[in-house]
Amino acid sequence: MGTKIVNRIMLITGLISLLHAAFSAAHHRTYLRLTEQDWTHLPVDVIVQTVVSLLVVVYNLIQVVGNFKEIRATVDMQEKSWDTLGNLPSFYTFNHRGMALYQNYEAEPTTNIGNKSSLDVDY
Amino acid sequence: MSYNFKEMCWKDVRDQFRKWREDNERRSDEVIQLWEALLENHVQKTGNERHLILEQVLIAGFDTSRLDIAGKCIETLSIEFPESMRVMKFEAMRLEALQMYEEATDLLDEIISKDETNAAPRKRKIAILKARGMRSEAIKDLSEYLKTFMSDQEAWHELCGLYLAEGDYSKAVFCMEELLLHNPHSHLIHQRIAEIRYTMGGMENVEIARIYYSQALKLNPNNLRALYGLYLCCSYITNSRALGSKRKEAQKMAQWALETAGVRTISSSKIPSNDKLVSSLECALGSLDIKSN
Numbered sequence: 001m002g003t004k005i006v007n008r009i010m011l012i013t014g015l016i017s018l019l020h021a022a023f024s025a026a027h028h029r030t031y032l033r034l035t036e037q038d039w040t041h042l043p044v045d046v047i048v049q050t051v052v053s054l055l056v057v058v059y060n061l062i063q064v065v066g067n068f069k070e071i072r073a074t075v076d077m078q079e080k081s082w083d084t085l086g087n088l089p090s091f092y093t094f095n096h097r098g099m100a101l102y103q104n105y106e107a108e109p110t111t112n113i114g115n116k117s118s119l120d121v122d123y
Numbered sequence: 124m125s126y127n128f129k130e131m132c133w134k135d136v137r138d139q140f141r142k143w144r145e146d147n148e149r150r151s152d153e154v155i156q157l158w159e160a161l162l163e164n165h166v167q168k169t170g171n172e173r174h175l176i177l178e179q180v181l182i183a184g185f186d187t188s189r190l191d192i193a194g195k196c197i198e199t200l201s202i203e204f205p206e207s208m209r210v211m212k213f214e215a216m217r218l219e220a221l222q223m224y225e226e227a228t229d230l231l232d233e234i235i236s237k238d239e240t241n242a243a244p245r246k247r248k249i250a251i252l253k254a255r256g257m258r259s260e261a262i263k264d265l266s267e268y269l270k271t272f273m274s275d276q277e278a279w280h281e282l283c284g285l286y287l288a289e290g291d292y293s294k295a296v297f298c299m300e301e302l303l304l305h306n307p308h309s310h311l312i313h314q315r316i317a318e319i320r321y322t323m324g325g326m327e328n329v330e331i332a333r334i335y336y337s338q339a340l341k342l343n344p345n346n347l348r349a350l351y352g353l354y355l356c357c358s359y360i361t362n363s364r365a366l367g368s369k370r371k372e373a374q375k376m377a378q379w380a381l382e383t384a385g386v387r388t389i390s391s392s393k394i395p396s397n398d399k400l401v402s403s404l405e406c407a408l409g410s411l412d413i414k415s416n
Contacts, residue, residue, distance in 0.1 A: 073308045074308050074310070074342050074343065077306070077308050077309050077310060077311075077342065077343070078310065078342070078343040078345065080309075080311060081311075082311055082315075083148070084146050084147050084148055085147075085309070085311050085312075086280070086284075087147050087148065087149050088277050088280055088281055089147070089182070089277075090243060090246040090247070090250070090277055091246060091249065091250045091253065091277070091281045092182065092185075092186070092250065093219075093250050093251075093253055093254035094185045094186060094188075094216075094219055094220040094254070095222060095254050096186075098151070098186050098187050098188055099188045101187075102152075102187045102188050102189070
């Protein structure tokens with residue numbers, strides 16, 4: 001959790017630094033225009049700042065967003081067992097041993113007085 | 124498994140519930156226990172996940188006969204979503220849990236007449252037939268359902284289970300093969316087909332079972348059940364009246380399977396230095412084998 005916060009702070013700093021680099025580049029262009037020089041290339045410090053902050057942003061974004069998923073299709077499947085694969089929620093039936101097993105079961109007094117099955121036991 | 128409730132906070136419970144939902148685990152007893160102990164008072168804080176959690180809890184409530192909890196969850200949901208089909212389906216499930224099947228079926232019919240394309244109430248109707256023990260009717264209805272909703276994996280799976288319960292193996296295999304088309308990488312489905320084929324018996328089916336077991340092992344080398352199944356198939360072929368070369372190959376494979384299974388059993392066992400136990404068990408099983416032949 002601690003590293004996540006560090007990553008988040010780094011990400012924000014990286015984004016700000018990237019914005020700053022863009023701003024300095026624009027600033028450089030206006031400076032050249034005012035001093036009537038020809039535009040050849042950006043100053044090295046701006047390029048370095050752009051590249052470094054881009055790398056920082058990419059790395060920290062990956063750390064913040066979440067874990068990678070396995071690229072091989074079988075690896076996810078290997079973890080599964082028949083217990084979870086054979087579990088079909090839309091076809092659940094409820095007339096199983098759960099009815100009698102759980103001691104705190106109490107029939108709802110209003111609805112099922114007339115519909116008591118042989119499984120219902122008075123506790 | 125029991126949980127130390129004092130060490131968990133409601134966020135842990137929420138994550139645990141999410142994990143169970145994603146992994147498709149039933150775990151009804153644990154869900155109810157954790158719900159009562161921790162999550163019930165904090166459910167408002169879970170945001171968008173709240174409705175999913177309520178649904179999970181209410182189904183767990185039916186499972187453990189905690190109709191009081193389930194009733195409360197349905198009430199909360201129906202206040203928020205009045206006239207919702209989904210909530211109506213839960214109401215039908217409540218009737219089911221009370222074993223009022225006629226009323227439940229009527230309610231489900233009503234939902235279906237309102238929304239023809241809704242698959243869930245149709246499935247519930249089949250589950251009701253199953254709960255009443257009317258398996259052949261359930262099979263008929265489910266086949267009818269699958270004509271319309273052909274890509275429903277769960278339904279194919281259920282149909283396979285129903286056919287297995289009826290002992291109609293060839294149709295069960297067909298359903299499983301249908302599932303295999305949906306998940307060609309699932310070792311469990313390969314294993315299941317192999318098991319059904321092996322149960323059907325006969326040289327041809329055992330040969331097919333061996334192929335499926337091998338594929339299951341290829342997809343997941345840790346599948347001990349498939350390894351043992353491969354051993355059984357191969358030893359069946361060895362003892363059959365097949366060609367000599369085939370029998371020899373099968374014998375080799377059987378030996379390999381047994382050895383690998385032995386190594387895996389020893390390495391994954393929790394008892395330290397259990398070689399002796401395993402070998403004596405093997406001896407006992409081996410003598411059983413000779414007698415059965």
